Amino acid sequence: MKIFNPHENEIIKDVYKGLDIPSRRLFGKKALSLGAISMLSGCTLSNEDSIEKALMVMSRFNDRVQGWLFDPNKMAPTYSEGMITRPFPFNAFYSEAEIRPSPENFRLKISGMVQDAKDWTLAELNAMPQTSQITRHICVEGWSAIGKWGGVRFSDFLTRIGADTNASYVGFRCHDDYYTSIDMPTALHAQTLLTLTYADEVLPPKYGYPLKLRIPTKLGYKNPKYIQEIFITNVNPGGYWEDQGYNWFGGS
Ligand SMILES: Nc1nc2c(c(=O)[nH]1)N[C@H]1C(S)=C(S)[C@@H](COP(=O)(O)O)O[C@H]1N2
Numbered sequence: 001m002k003i004f005n006p007h008e009n010e011i012i013k014d015v016y017k018g019l020d021i022p023s024r025r026l027f028g029k030k031a032l033s034l035g036a037i038s039m040l041s042g043c044t045l046s047n048e049d050s051i052e053k054a055l056m057v058m059s060r061f062n063d064r065v066q067g068w069l070f071d072p073n074k075m076a077p078t079y080s081e082g083m084i085t086r087p088f089p090f091n092a093f094y095s096e097a098e099i100r101p102s103p104e105n106f107r108l109k110i111s112g113m114v115q116d117a118k119d120w121t122l123a124e125l126n127a128m129p130q131t132s133q134i135t136r137h138i139c140v141e142g143w144s145a146i147g148k149w150g151g152v153r154f155s156d157f158l159t160r161i162g163a164d165t166n167a168s169y170v171g172f173r174c175h176d177d178y179y180t181s182i183d184m185p186t187a188l189h190a191q192t193l194l195t196l197t198y199a200d201e202v203l204p205p206k207y208g209y210p211l212k213l214r215i216p217t218k219l220g221y222k223n224p225k226y227i228q229e230i231f232i233t234n235v236n237p238g239g240y241w242e243d244q245g246y247n248w249f250g251g252s
């Protein structure tokens, strides 16, 4: 199992630096001795397996620290049209040739702690006030790219469905069986966008048609494409990569 460690990734290190997040202190592998990790995590570090378990506990601990550090008013950098990466990369847990078509008669499902759990059509989503932004997407696999995404500010959408914003998590289920979840402060961040377009065109299949959540304050794997269902919950829904050891908070 691969434990996500930002020390191993130069781009992420730079981003953490740029955002003034003391990742060096938070991600204890270098700053903390194995003894200290063992004490903090309550795991005996006798073999590789237990070391991985301990690092997993530390990653959970990091989720809390990162949650405290998250500044809802701090914006991710934005860029000019001329800085957009062309072509923008495709990435998923399968190859581009294996992209599955969106189900016909798409309806976005809403569930959990909301007042109005009615389904949404794309036309209804397009009728809401739209905004767009040019931001950098960062993938832990070691690449980053600048793109332009447009759609509905997610906080507007959450207000519209009467989401309980005192709940802890927003979860996402996707038509390719991907899933992920985010904390409520990130969901309400002004740059978090329920995305309907890429480069001013209807979101193409490779970038997540019909719906993607674009979160420029978080790493690529926290940006679900092909969204089918959004739910509000107090139980951490985890995620496809997060459940395999990637840090759950996954961002600034
Ligand atoms: N539904 C779905 N969403 C997903 C993924 C996926 O495999 N399936 N991969 C994630 C990862 S790791 C990255 S880097 C980005 C890639 O988005 P892009 O294809 O628009 O570059 O999508 C994220 N969201």
Ligand SMILES: [Mo]
Pocket: 091, 138, 139, 140, 141, 220, 221
């Ligand atoms: Mo990624």
